[in-house]
Amino acid sequence: MRKNILIYMAIMVLGSLFFNVSVFSQEDITAVEDSAFDVRQIMRPPVPFFHDEHNEKAGVEECNICHHTYEDGKKVEDDSSEGMECSECHTLEDKSDPAPLVRVYHLQCKGCHEERKAGPVMCGECHIK
Amino acid sequence: MHGFYDFVSGPLVWISFILFICGSLYRLITMAVLAKEKDPMVYAYMDFYYAIRSIFHWIIPFGSVNMRRQPAMTIVTFAFHICLICVPLFLFAHVILWKESWNISWWFLSDGAADIMTMIVIGSCIFFLVRRLTRPEVRYLTSYSDFITLAIVAAPFITGFWVYHQWIGYKIMLIFHILSGEIMLVAIPFTRLSHMIFFPFTRGYMGSEFGAVKNARDW
Numbered sequence A: 001m002r003k004n005i006l007i008y009m010a011i012m013v014l015g016s017l018f019f020n021v022s023v024f025s026q027e028d029i030t031a032v033e034d035s036a037f038d039v040r041q042i043m044r045p046p047v048p049f050f051h052d053e054h055n056e057k058a059g060v061e062e063c064n065i066c067h068h069t070y071e072d073g074k075k076v077e078d079d080s081s082e083g084m085e086c087s088e089c090h091t092l093e094d095k096s097d098p099a100p101l102v103r104v105y106h107l108q109c110k111g112c113h114e115e116r117k118a119g120p121v122m123c124g125e126c127h128i129k
Numbered sequence B: 001m002h003g004f005y006d007f008v009s010g011p012l013v014w015i016s017f018i019l020f021i022c023g024s025l026y027r028l029i030t031m032a033v034l035a036k037e038k039d040p041m042v043y044a045y046m047d048f049y050y051a052i053r054s055i056f057h058w059i060i061p062f063g064s065v066n067m068r069r070q071p072a073m074t075i076v077t078f079a080f081h082i083c084l085i086c087v088p089l090f091l092f093a094h095v096i097l098w099k100e101s102w103n104i105s106w107w108f109l110s111d112g113a114a115d116i117m118t119m120i121v122i123g124s125c126i127f128f129l130v131r132r133l134t135r136p137e138v139r140y141l142t143s144y145s146d147f148i149t150l151a152i153v154a155a156p157f158i159t160g161f162w163v164y165h166q167w168i169g170y171k172i173m174l175i176f177h178i179l180s181g182e183i184m185l186v187a188i189p190f191t192r193l194s195h196m197i198f199f200p201f202t203r204g205y206m207g208s209e210f211g212a213v214k215n216a217r218d219w
Helices: A001-022 A051-058 A098-118 B002-009 B011-038 B043-047 B048-059 B065-069 B070-090 B092-102 B111-134 B144-164 B170-190 B192-213
Strands: none
Touching: A098 B092, B002 B011, B002 B170, B011 B043, B011 B170, B011 B192, B043 B192, B048 B192, B065 B070, B070 B092, B070 B111, B070 B144, B111 B144, B144 B170, B144 B192, B170 B192
């Protein structure tokens, strides 16, 4: 009987650990840190980005404004790609040249801030030392 | 701040590049016309081989007698000019802005290297300033405009260093940085900085006259 309880508890503990990992989600994001950037080459401090807080403040409700998908060169309005890193599609062919990936991040983030005249646009406002 | 930043990083960039390019062409053309009117022999003497030979000797460190006589000045001058040209062209922060606007990019320096090269430019400017103030033979040839030119050159590097390290007043300094770079670009055709565009011609002409006419070296 005790053995059964122990096994039961062990399963619960492991299960909750697993569960916790799997629900690690956008709420827990505090910075954008794309794994495609070569860690030895990272030049700037990471950008603080409190996912849900940011989107609430900015009044962005559609997930696919950022997590978009494309088909035949056109954005698919009712589909999204959340859970994927940007670099999964915007792959870096040459790891030593991060420019193409930096470009899409900057265009998306800075682009909207410029359009709405709100949010950071200068390098040091995002990459805070 | 958004409006300010958009203005200095948008329309003002266009205006300063247009003034730089058109101003440089204007200076070159008026100089060519003036030479034709006042001293047509310039064209007769100009010789491609001797011009290249002279330019080559003057862009190699210690390639001329004068440079060998003044080793400190030569080292500072060369380090200064190399860093002055390479940092703005190959800084990642500048390359990425071209990439965002035009989707073109090229090789870039590491931020660490660019940081050191910026210090070399600032240090050299201090060296030139002290030299102008303390050496009587240089002081004699110095006018106020030389100090202003020196300030125009130093400003983008001092402000750039400042914003890279994100010291106090970051936002306003970044605006100053962009503005001072634009001022420098526009100043190139219209101040002493025009030696950047005239160098190949003045040096080439000296080389031709010395080489082809006087059968002498000019280095």
